[in-house]
Amino acid sequence: MSTTSREVDVLIISDLRFPGGTSHSIATEIEAQHAAGYTTGLLQLNGPLVRKARGVNPAVAALVREGKARLLVGPRPVAARLVVVRHPGVLQAAAAQLPPVTAAHVVVLANAGPRDTDGTVVYDVAAADRAARERLGREPLWAPIGPLVREEIRAEVPADRLMTEDWVNVIDVDSWARPRTAWAADRPVVGRHSRPSAQKWPRDADTLTAVYPVDGSWTVRVLGGADPVERVLGRVPKAWEVLPFGAMTPQDFLAGLDFFVYYHDPRWVEAFGRTILEALASGVPAVLPPHFRALFGDAAIYAEPGEVRGVVERLRADRAAYEEHARRAGQVTRERFSYQTHVRRVEALAGPPAADGPRAPAPAAPAPAAGTPLVRPRADDDAPRVLLMSSNGAGMGHLTRLFSYARRLDGDARTYLLSMSQAVPVAARLGHPYEYLPSAKALGMPPGRWRGMFVDRVSETIRRVRPDVVVFDGTWPYQGVDEIRDKNPHARWVWSRRGMWRAGLNTEQIAKAAWFDRVLEPGDLAAEYDAGATVGEPAHRVGPVTLLDVADLESREEARSALGLPPEGPLALVSLGAGNINDTSGDLGAAAAALAALGVGVCVTVPEIAASGGPAGGDVHLVRDYPLSRRYRAFDLVISASGYNSFHELLRLGVPALLVPNTATSLDDQEGRARYAAEHGWAHTLPALSVAEAQPLLADLLANGAQMAARAQAADPGNGAPEAARLLLDLATGETR
Numbered sequence: 001m002s003t004t005s006r007e008v009d010v011l012i013i014s015d016l017r018f019p020g021g022t023s024h025s026i027a028t029e030i031e032a033q034h035a036a037g038y039t040t041g042l043l044q045l046n047g048p049l050v051r052k053a054r055g056v057n058p059a060v061a062a063l064v065r066e067g068k069a070r071l072l073v074g075p076r077p078v079a080a081r082l083v084v085v086r087h088p089g090v091l092q093a094a095a096a097q098l099p100p101v102t103a104a105h106v107v108v109l110a111n112a113g114p115r116d117t118d119g120t121v122v123y124d125v126a127a128a129d130r131a132a133r134e135r136l137g138r139e140p141l142w143a144p145i146g147p148l149v150r151e152e153i154r155a156e157v158p159a160d161r162l163m164t165e166d167w168v169n170v171i172d173v174d175s176w177a178r179p180r181t182a183w184a185a186d187r188p189v190v191g192r193h194s195r196p197s198a199q200k201w202p203r204d205a206d207t208l209t210a211v212y213p214v215d216g217s218w219t220v221r222v223l224g225g226a227d228p229v230e231r232v233l234g235r236v237p238k239a240w241e242v243l244p245f246g247a248m249t250p251q252d253f254l255a256g257l258d259f260f261v262y263y264h265d266p267r268w269v270e271a272f273g274r275t276i277l278e279a280l281a282s283g284v285p286a287v288l289p290p291h292f293r294a295l296f297g298d299a300a301i302y303a304e305p306g307e308v309r310g311v312v313e314r315l316r317a318d319r320a321a322y323e324e325h326a327r328r329a330g331q332v333t334r335e336r337f338s339y340q341t342h343v344r345r346v347e348a349l350a351g352p353p354a355a356d357g358p359r360a361p362a363p364a365a366p367a368p369a370a371g372t373p374l375v376r377p378r379a380d381d382d383a384p385r386v387l388l389m390s391s392n393g394a395g396m397g398h399l400t401r402l403f404s405y406a407r408r409l410d411g412d413a414r415t416y417l418l419s420m421s422q423a424v425p426v427a428a429r430l431g432h433p434y435e436y437l438p439s440a441k442a443l444g445m446p447p448g449r450w451r452g453m454f455v456d457r458v459s460e461t462i463r464r465v466r467p468d469v470v471v472f473d474g475t476w477p478y479q480g481v482d483e484i485r486d487k488n489p490h491a492r493w494v495w496s497r498r499g500m501w502r503a504g505l506n507t508e509q510i511a512k513a514a515w516f517d518r519v520l521e522p523g524d525l526a527a528e529y530d531a532g533a534t535v536g537e538p539a540h541r542v543g544p545v546t547l548l549d550v551a552d553l554e555s556r557e558e559a560r561s562a563l564g565l566p567p568e569g570p571l572a573l574v575s576l577g578a579g580n581i582n583d584t585s586g587d588l589g590a591a592a593a594a595l596a597a598l599g600v601g602v603c604v605t606v607p608e609i610a611a612s613g614g615p616a617g618g619d620v621h622l623v624r625d626y627p628l629s630r631r632y633r634a635f636d637l638v639i640s641a642s643g644y645n646s647f648h649e650l651l652r653l654g655v656p657a658l659l660v661p662n663t664a665t666s667l668d669d670q671e672g673r674a675r676y677a678a679e680h681g682w683a684h685t686l687p688a689l690s691v692a693e694a695q696p697l698l699a700d701l702l703a704n705g706a707q708m709a710a711r712a713q714a715a716d717p718g719n720g721a722p723e724a725a726r727l728l729l730d731l732a733t734g735e736t737r
Contacts, residue, residue, distance in 0.1 A: 006072055008041035009033070009354055010346060011080035011101070015047040015090045016056045016071075019195075022086055022111055023057035025169045025274060029084075030060070032170060032339035034068040037353035038346060041072045041080060045097050047090035058428070075099045082350035083136055087111045089123035095131040105349045106140040108132055109167050113152035116199075125156035143167035146273075147294040168295070169274050170342040173334050176281035178255040178464070180326065185456055188316050189219040190287075191257045193250055193275050196225035202305070203265045205232055210305040211263045211287075214239060218312070219456075223253045238445065241453065246425055247436035250275070254282040255464045259312055261287045263305060276300070280333045283326050287311055299332035301325065384413040384732035387467035387491070389458070391474030392420035392439040397645040398473045399423060400627070401496060401522060404547045405471065406432050408725035413732060416465050418458065426626050435461060447479075455480040455487075462488045468732035471496055471520075475667055477512045485515065492517045492731045496724075497539070498644050500524050500669045501532025510537055520727060523720055524644070525651060525712070526676035532669065540727055542720030544648045548629050549719055553653060559631035563603075563623055570702065571601040573623065573632075575640040576660060576689075587660060590689040591639050592620060594698055597691070603635065629653060637701045639689070642674040650683070651712040652719070656705020657683040658697055682712035 010033055012026055026042075033040050042064070044056065055061070056071070064071045072078055077100040085091045085108045114123050125142075132140040142157040144150035144166050154162065183189075190212070194200040202208040208229065212220050214237040224245040226236045236242055243253075254260065260279035266289075276296065279286045286300040293302050303311045315322045388406055390398035399421055406415040407430070417427045417434035427434035437457050440450035462470065462484070472481065473496040485493060495516040510533050513519050519538065522545035524530060553559075560567055574591045592602045603621040605628070625631060629649045632638070637656040640646045643665075650657045659677060661670035674685040684697040701708070729735075 005079075006041070006076055007079045008070065009038040009081055009350055011041045011043065011072075011078060011083045011103070012069075012086060013043045013045060013083060013091065013098070014086035015094075016042060016044045016060050017046075018057060018087075023060055025111075026086060027057075027059040027063055028170055028172065028339075029342055030063050030069045031172065032342045033346060034063075035339060036343045036346075038343075038350075039354070040069040041078060042069050043072055043078065043098060043101075045090050045094035047087070048093045072099075077102065079103075081105065081354070082107070082346060083138075084109055085132065085140070087123075088114075088125065088128035091131050091135075092123050092128040095135045098135050101136050103136050103138055106132055106136050106138040107143050107163070107167070107349070108140045110142060110144045110149050110153055112145075113149050114156075115152075125153055129157070145169065148291065165345070166295075167345070168337055168341070169277055170337050170339055171277055171281045171333070173281050173330070173338050176251060176254075176278060177330065178251070178282050180283050180323075183316075184256055184258050184460060185219055187218060188259065188312050189221065189257050190259045190261045190312065191221035191223070191253065192260060192262050193223035193253055194262075195245060196227045198228040198231065199265045199267070200224075201226075201228040201232070201265065202263050203232065203267075207263065207305045208232055211261055211308045212240075213309070221253070221257065223248065223250065238443065241438070241457070243436050243438070244425075246428070247434075249433055249435075250278050251282065252433070252435055252461075252464060254279055254284050256460045257284050258316070259287055260284045261308060261312075263289055263308075277333070277337055280329045281337070283330060285315065285322065285325050285329060297332060297336075299329045299336075384469070384729060385465060385467045386413050386415050386728055386732060387462065387465050387470045388415060388417050389470060389472045390417075390419040390421055390424075391472075391476065391478070392422075392441070396421075396423060396626075397498075397643055399426070400547050400645050401473050401498075401545050402471065403427070403430055403432070404545050404719075404721040405496075405725050405728060406430070407547065408722050409729060412725075412729055416461075416467070418461055429626065451478070451480045454478060455483050458484050459487050462491060467491050469494060469728050471728060472516075473497075475501065475506060476509055477515060481512075482515050494518045494520050494728065494731065496520045496522065497534060498522050498524065499527065499530045499532060499534045500644070500672060501530075501534055501667050502665075502669050503531040505533070506667055507533040510534070513537070518727070518731065520724055522644075522724065523717070524673070525648060525715065526673040529672040529676045530669070531672070542723040542727075543717045544652065545720045545724060546629070546645070546648050546652055547627050547721075548649070548653070550653055550713075552630055553633050554631055556633045559634035563621075563625060563631055563634055565603065565621055565623075565634055566601065569601060570599065570636040571603055571621070571634060572698070573603045573605070573628075573635045573638045573640075575605055575638060575646060587689040590691050590694060593691045594689075594694040597695055598699055598702065600636065600698070600702070637698065637705055639694075639698075642670040642677075642685075643668060644673075647673050647677070651677065651709070652716050654706075654709040654713050656701040656709050658694065658701060659683050659685040660689055661685070661687070663687070677712070680711070680715070682708055682715075 030040050063069050079102040081104045083103040083106045088108055088110060114125060116122055141161050141163050143163045144153060146166050216239040220240045222240060222242045226242045230236050262276055276286050280299050287308055288300050288302055290302040301311055386409055388402040390402055409415050415432055417424060417432050418437055420437050420439040424434050424436050440447050470491050471494045493516045497519055499521060518540055521539040521541045523541060523543045525544055572595050576587045595602050603623045605623050632653050632655045638650055639658045641662045642659040659674040661674040677683040678685040686693055
């Protein structure tokens, strides 16, 4: 089959923007088909069910990049031996968007029933069937995803076109399985993960508290948010550990549970329950409402809400029975829901793969023009493992340093992020697996009580990830690190600790270096002005650390296009704290007024302008991106605070800068950095912005900023991130002691 033709073995038609189960099910079927030698094409329909502007689901997009599927765009005809339509409502509403399609067989997969919990019609079986016949030229077979959906559509689908077997979701059983040799904690740990939809939760307080205790007798962990719980109970129980949707991978979440307990609104017809399948494949026993028995059979445990506590307590008291159930669940999952299940049903309709001989490997990604790609190939599974952990700092500094290390380690070590920062989901954009651990402040817990949770969660993560090295980036190592080390003695620990602390502050933290095998100190261009407690303390010192280097910058044209900025005219980025853009007495307002007087357009990062509570106005461009530094060439100058990250990025990357130090930081000596840069002719600085003081400095930056930035670059000793990564890799492999 020609690689340039639009002919494939299997064509999947869907709205590929779905954020949850539908897209992940598509991704697993692509993987199964690719492994069996089938070629897969994808056609995107912009259906009515995705109301927010989104791109293709990242899981599906990654498979396209890897060459495991082809995204077919444009009006040219497409031919396939088997067409699978995922979600009838998408075809019903958007079939007119299809190019001409020739198909030998068509299957309409009913992912859900035709109606929602409130009776709203999601799709009409007859209308979707008619769209398939008219646009795809075949009378389609209808495949319910499970027995409950089968009952809902049975009367509306011609009997001879209702497939006799359900088109169940499948899973790569081996990749999900996790060993479970001990209990997760000294009390039962139960959990669930799902989208934060009300229909996914019990609708009454009695049921909810029966299956998910609120008294602290069990540890209840939730991945996906718990807003519906707050609507039912009036609060989210403080004894629960709740993570937002996407805060960590389901695999890692499930590995930390003893039991997966899933109960939902009884009015909701849970079409399949992909999260349940994931739990079963991971080896955690699932406790479910009895109606799931028709789908999962002996793989799960079924109980009414009032029986759940007894079920969990009995299995918790009988480890042998627990392990036997987990073994049986794994066996049933492998028999009924594996990749082989999917390949058999594809082959029954489409025959064997059309391509002769061994499957062609996925095409290699093109080499970048310069610099290190932001997302690099992952290391082999047997490579050294590094767990990178950060505190909950106010900015992005801690996380960005860890990303800087991880970027240079990828390909040589497997890295994993664990952070108390709510910004940690940006790790996914860089290709790093991550997990969010809420801080005491985020949970509203007293520090003493939170410490126990911190020790348990980090210890559990270490047991699951099995790191050779743990790196903590922060200025205040948490109480409990020493206890965690005692429980997990195999890993080596590194304290990544920047300098430039305010003189006389935080001195008591220096003694905590004894908890670590090494102290790693990212350098500071203003180190001569460092008068803090870290000066002279033992450490492995490297150059200033930034995520990007000059070679990673986009051109001015590329950067402005990517950010949606005007291609012509001078632009400045204002990256400061909260303030009202229309209030010239504040820093943001003064910056905007001074720049406008010079004829310079104003760009403000979205989090900052949002914090001001006021609209930006027609002359201000809002900018949202991470890492924004790769697009610094879009700007003629930047007005910025002088925190570690922004200070070193601006100077290293050659950006003319007016530095306005944040004097409210508890420890970081931003004034010292800004003063050092100004005295060396690298940048201008002001303690606070006013139109009268800022305007002449900004005018000078427009005229002479390039020469100032060049002086800073000439003094740069080079990025310390590669050397830091070498230290971590040496520690992980035992090559340094």
